[in-house]
Amino acid sequence: MTESSTPQDYVPGTHPDLPPPVGTTGAIGWARKNLFSSPLNIALTLISVYILISIIPPLVDWALVKSVWTAENRVECWGKMEEPEGAACWAFVKSRLQLFIYGFYPQAERWRAQLSFVLLIFAILPVLYDKLPGRKHWFWYVVAFPFIAGWLLVGGFGLTPVDTDQIGGIMLALVIGVTGISFSLPIGIALALGRQSNMPVLRLLCVLFIEFMRGIPLIAFLFVASTMLNYFMPPGTAFDLLMRVLIVVTLFAAAYIAEVVRGGLQGLSTGQHEAADALGLNYWKAQRLIILPQALKISIPGIVNTFIGLFKDTTLVLIIGMFDPLGVGRAALADAEWAGLAREVYLFVAMFFFICCFSMSRYSLYLERKLHTGH
Amino acid sequence: MATKNQTGSRRKVASAMDSSEMAISITDMHKWFGEFHVLKNINLKVRGGERIVICGPSGSGKSTLIRCINRLEEHQQGSIVVDGTELTHDLKNIEKIRSEVGMVFQHFNLFPHLTALENCTLAPIWVRRIPKAEADEAAMKYLERVRIPEQAHKYPGQLSGGQQQRVAIARSLCMNPRIMLFDEPTSALDPEMIKEVLEVMVELAESGMTMLCVTHEMGFATNVAHRVIFMDFGEIIEQNTPHEFFNNPQHDRTKLFLSQILHH
Numbered sequence: 001m002t003e004s005s006t007p008q009d010y011v012p013g014t015h016p017d018l019p020p021p022v023g024t025t026g027a028i029g030w031a032r033k034n035l036f037s038s039p040l041n042i043a044l045t046l047i048s049v050y051i052l053i054s055i056i057p058p059l060v061d062w063a064l065v066k067s068v069w070t071a072e073n074r075v076e077c078w079g080k081m082e083e084p085e086g087a088a089c090w091a092f093v094k095s096r097l098q099l100f101i102y103g104f105y106p107q108a109e110r111w112r113a114q115l116s117f118v119l120l121i122f123a124i125l126p127v128l129y130d131k132l133p134g135r136k137h138w139f140w141y142v143v144a145f146p147f148i149a150g151w152l153l154v155g156g157f158g159l160t161p162v163d164t165d166q167i168g169g170i171m172l173a174l175v176i177g178v179t180g181i182s183f184s185l186p187i188g189i190a191l192a193l194g195r196q197s198n199m200p201v202l203r204l205l206c207v208l209f210i211e212f213m214r215g216i217p218l219i220a221f222l223f224v225a226s227t228m229l230n231y232f233m234p235p236g237t238a239f240d241l242l243m244r245v246l247i248v249v250t251l252f253a254a255a256y257i258a259e260v261v262r263g264g265l266q267g268l269s270t271g272q273h274e275a276a277d278a279l280g281l282n283y284w285k286a287q288r289l290i291i292l293p294q295a296l297k298i299s300i301p302g303i304v305n306t307f308i309g310l311f312k313d314t315t316l317v318l319i320i321g322m323f324d325p326l327g328v329g330r331a332a333l334a335d336a337e338w339a340g341l342a343r344e345v346y347l348f349v350a351m352f353f354f355i356c357c358f359s360m361s362r363y364s365l366y367l368e369r370k371l372h373t374g375h
Numbered sequence: 376m377a378t379k380n381q382t383g384s385r386r387k388v389a390s391a392m393d394s395s396e397m398a399i400s401i402t403d404m405h406k407w408f409g410e411f412h413v414l415k416n417i418n419l420k421v422r423g424g425e426r427i428v429i430c431g432p433s434g435s436g437k438s439t440l441i442r443c444i445n446r447l448e449e450h451q452q453g454s455i456v457v458d459g460t461e462l463t464h465d466l467k468n469i470e471k472i473r474s475e476v477g478m479v480f481q482h483f484n485l486f487p488h489l490t491a492l493e494n495c496t497l498a499p500i501w502v503r504r505i506p507k508a509e510a511d512e513a514a515m516k517y518l519e520r521v522r523i524p525e526q527a528h529k530y531p532g533q534l535s536g537g538q539q540q541r542v543a544i545a546r547s548l549c550m551n552p553r554i555m556l557f558d559e560p561t562s563a564l565d566p567e568m569i570k571e572v573l574e575v576m577v578e579l580a581e582s583g584m585t586m587l588c589v590t591h592e593m594g595f596a597t598n599v600a601h602r603v604i605f606m607d608f609g610e611i612i613e614q615n616t617p618h619e620f621f622n623n624p625q626h627d628r629t630k631l632f633l634s635q636i637l638h639h
Contacts, residue, residue, distance in 0.1 A: 274447050275484035279498040279550065280474040282466075289497060293488050373488055373530040 063088050063347070070094070073337040092341045093348045096332045100348070103168015103323050109160060113171055116149045120178065128363060146179070164242035168323030170352060175242075176324075177311040177356075180249040184310070185303070187250065188257025189296075193287065195262060206258070213255035219316050221248045226320035245317055253310045260306055264299030265291065297371050304364035308357045325349045397456070398423045398554055398585045399444060404453030406436075406443060413439055415609045417453070423553070426586045428596040428617075431606035432632060437589045440606070441556045444587070445476045458553060474502060477547030481559040483539045485531040491518065491542045492527040495549045503550070510549075517545040521575045537568025541575055548579075555579065557588040591636065597621065605629045 010016075024032075035045045066087035071077035077091050078084035093100070102110055123145040126138040153175070155161035167175060194206035213221075225244040268291060276286035296303070318327040329345040332338065399421040406414040414436050421427055429437045442448040443455060446462055446469045455462040457472045486494050495514035499505045505513075518524045521541040531539050540560055547555060557576070561569040573595050580586055580599045590596070596603050596617050603620040605613045605628075613620070613629045621637075624630045 269482075269484075271480060271482055271484035272486065275478075275480065275486070277447060278445055278473060278476075278478040278480075279546070280470055280502045281498065282470065285501050289501060290486055294486075297488065371488070373532055 062086070074340060077341075088344050088347070089341055090344060092332075092338050092344055096328075096338075099332060100169045100325060100328055102171050103328060104166040105168070105171065106160075106162060106166065109155075109162055112152045112155075112159065112162075116152045117174075119145060119149060119152075120174070146182070164240050165322075167242065169325055169328045172317070172322060172324050173311070173314050173352075176246060176249055176314040176317065179246050180253050180310050180314070181307050183250045184253035184257050187254035189261050189292070191254060191258035192261035192265060195258065196265060210255045210258050213252050214259070218249070218252050218313055219319055221252060222316055222320050224248075241320075241322070245320075245322070249310065249314070253306060256306045256309075257303060260299050260302035261295060263302065264295035264297075267298045268294055297368075300364055300368055300371075304360055308360050311356060311360070312353055325352055396423055396459075397421065398425070398458060399587070400454075400456040401444075402454050402456075404443070404450050404455060406439065406448065406450045406452075413609050414443070414450070417611060419604070419611065421554075421585065421587065423585055424583050425601050426580050426584075426599055427588065427602045427604060428600040429587065429589045429604045429606060430591065430593070430596070430632070430636075431612075434608075435606040436609040437606050438558050441478075441558055441587055441589055444554075444556060445473050445478055447478075474550060475552055476554045476556060477550060477552035478556045478558065479540070479543050479547055479560045481562050483531070483536070483543045483563070485539055485543055485546070487531050490528050490530055491523070491534070491545075494531070494542060495546045498546070498550050514545070514549050517548045518542070520548070520578070521545045522571070535568060536564045537571045540564065540568075540572045544572075544575055544579070554585045554587070557586065557590065559589050559591070561590065561592060593621070593636065605632065607632070 034041075036042050066081060067090050068077050068080045068087065069090050071080060071089065071091040074089065074092070077089040081087045081089075098110075102113055105113055122138075123142050126132055126135045126142060132138075151157060152159070153162065153167065154164060191206050191210060194202050195210065197203050197206075222245065225248045226241060272290055272294065273286065276290045281289065315324045315326045317324050318330075323331065326346075326349055329349050333342055333345055397420055399419065401417050401419040404414060404417040405412070417440060429440065431437050439448055443450050444457060444462075450462075458475050460468050460472055462468065462472060485491075486497070489497065492511065492514055495517060496507065496510040499510040499513065500507055515524060515527060518527055521544055523538055523541055523545075526534055526538055526542070531542070534542065544560075560576070561572050564572060569592070573592060576586075576588070576595065577599055588595070588600075600617050602614055603617050604611055605620070605624075605626075607628050613624065613626045615623075615625075620629075621633065624633055
């Protein structure tokens with residue numbers, strides 16, 4: 001036997017479990033492995049640290065430490081700072097906050113928007129989290145919610161009607177985003193299944209629809225919706241602009257969702273279909289119990305990706321004269337008292353979108369972890 | 376239901392079918408994959424309670440043949456009658472036959488997003504509309520029968536290959552089929568797990584189930600099969616009792632095949 005370099009030789013079968021050597025686990029171990037493992041890595045780490053130090057403290061300084069939160073106009077705001085334009089003037093955003101949130105919604109009716117928002121939270125929670133008690137009973141509420149919210153926001157039947165042109169800002173982004181997301185998913189799944197079907201006419205229709213919606217930019221569809229759709233409809237129908245936008249955005253997203261789900265369906269082995277068939281499950285039961293749960297789970301990253309993109313694409317309605325948060329921001333910037341504060345406005349709008357999109361992406365990770373069953 | 380008689384072995388009481396009635400009757404069956412003639416002039420009759428092992432080289436059409444019986448593959452010519460119902464394009468017939476015929480696959484094909492118990496109770500609940508509590512109880516009995524009741528709440532990803540295949544067998548049995556088809560059930564298993572699955576299949580055989588098994592396990596064929604069928608290039612070349620088949624092969628190709636598999 002050669003000389004062993006271990007401090008102690010154990011009889012085979014009696015070696016105890018020892019702790020690993022110092023410096024290979026914990027924070028130090030992580031840093032050594034990921035940040036300092038090779039000369040290239042060390043150089044990149046140092047460069048990154050330098051970049052972060054150059055950017056973050058001045059940014060925090062500008063945005064939070066030296067910023068001014070209360071003022072009547074730009075001149076006063078800058079007057080309060082050590083040097084004009086040396087810090088963020090959030091007073092502007094604060095004074096225009098109502099505009100950012102509600103757009104031009106009439107002041108007296110804003111409670112309806114607030115109520116819809118609260119109801120939205122209650123409608124979303126059972127869909128997202130299945131550990132809620134009594135979740136099954138909320139099903140009818142969730143189904144009825146779009147109609148309740150629609151009535152609340154637009155009025156009629158006892159509530160003063162509000163022109164949909166007056167819906168703007170964050171409210172508009174949420175209306176288009178939530179509607180687009182909730183309706184495009186079932187339609188997209190149906191399109192994906194239709195495209196896989198054995199019936200040639202159905203398959204052809206689904207393929208044509210998907211390729212048509214994907215082949216034309218959303219902005220072009222929005223233009224068509226705002227200007228030309230009246231030519232295609234029977235004379236006398238006045239189709240509300242917001243409604244047209246909602247339909248177009250939903251169908252557009254549905255086409256993308258269809259392709260994502262189709263990718264997920266292709267990721268399943270044929271053995272799953274065969275096992276479902278051999279057990280006697282018919283097409284719809286097999287889809288609902290076996291195929292779609294697995295396909296949708298694989299597709300979660302792609303689906304959430306599409307939804308995040310859709311939510312951000314809602315700002316395109318700016319082009320057809322609707323006031324999404326960016327549109328409201330630009331309108332606010334036109335005010336002479338506050339002109340020149342573009343950075344604050346755009347940062348605020350960017351923060352809003354970032355918070356929403358990041359939350360969606362975190363939720364998607366939560367969902368993937370929850371559904372992970374070890375395969 | 377299985378009961379124990381005085382000698383301790385289990386025999387199926389009140390067999391689901393008369394042993395003179397044909398469980399499967401295949402007449403002049405041909406199948407093509409496109410231009411390729413994969414099954415040629417298949418004539419096969421299987422009685423209730425009979426156990427058949429089908430063997431042959433790869434590509435001989437053995438798996439395709441048994442997959443035609445529950446319509447996972449379609450035949451273009453000839454007739455297949457299972458349990459009195461003919462297999463045609465009629466969906467109702469297909470579904471009826473599929474609920475009477477259970478299948479166990481080479482790659483298990485368990486549903487990975489469901490636990491072992493849920494895999495077993497899915498079809499009884501959704502196809503036969505049995506209430507959940509009853510289906511759960513029956514499924515636990517079958518899981519006990521395949522000797523893994525303690526794995527009931529695990530997901531397939533957490534089970535070994537042998538355990539997965541046994542869950543797959545239990546899943547098929549939960550639908551109370553009259554015929555069980557096995558498509559190379561042990562070919563994807565490590566050697567130490569083959570034994571546990573074969574034991575379950577032997578126990579199933581002893582309870583009187585009609586079984587059609589595509590396998591390379593010749594020991595299983597010798598112990599359990601009533602008939603061994605040899606297929607090559609889509610035709611049934613020879614069929615005989617295990618004893619005659621292994622000791623007195625008639626056809627040259629049979630002799631060649633046996634020499635290849637029995638001498639390694």
